[in-house]
Amino acid sequence: MPREPHPLVAVLHQVQAGLSTPQHHYLVCTNYFQTESGRVMLGTLHLHQSTVWQLEIGAEEFTCEVLLDGNDLTHRSPIRVSYEQVWQVLQGDGPQFNGGKRKGMLYENTRALAAFAQQGPVE
Numbered sequence: 001m002p003r004e005p006h007p008l009v010a011v012l013h014q015v016q017a018g019l020s021t022p023q024h025h026y027l028v029c030t031n032y033f034q035t036e037s038g039r040v041m042l043g044t045l046h047l048h049q050s051t052v053w054q055l056e057i058g059a060e061e062f063t064c065e066v067l068l069d070g071n072d073l074t075h076r077s078p079i080r081v082s083y084e085q086v087w088q089v090l091q092g093d094g095p096q097f098n099g100g101k102r103k104g105m106l107y108e109n110t111r112a113l114a115a116f117a118q119q120g121p122v123e
Contacts, residue, residue, distance in 0.1 A: 008083045012055070028081065029089070
């Protein structure tokens with residue numbers, strides 16, 4: 001019997017479609033995500049049409065290229081994010097987000113954050 005897709009798959013397809021609109025900005029809050037250099041702990045990704053490329057949505061994770069180095073805005077860093085490490089996805093109409101504003105919440109899984117806080121990163 002096929003497994004149900006992870007809820008983030010639908011959210012990420014919504015994000016992917018929304019990236020075509022310049023006013024749309026997204027924050028993906030993670031316990032960690034993987035880079036070429038290793039893990040970025042408690043990493044928050046700002047996704048906008050000018051900061052993310054080649055977004056690939058898989059069954060258990062997503063990959064893309066993002067700007068991670070504020071001193072080199074030409075270097076695109078490939079990253080991999082496991083869905084089980086994502087605890088929140090927010091949408092805003094600009095690069096500034098109001099963390100207390102529930103209107104822009106696309107996804108929330110506080111259990112993922114709580115488990116990380118108790119156990120730390122799982123190898």
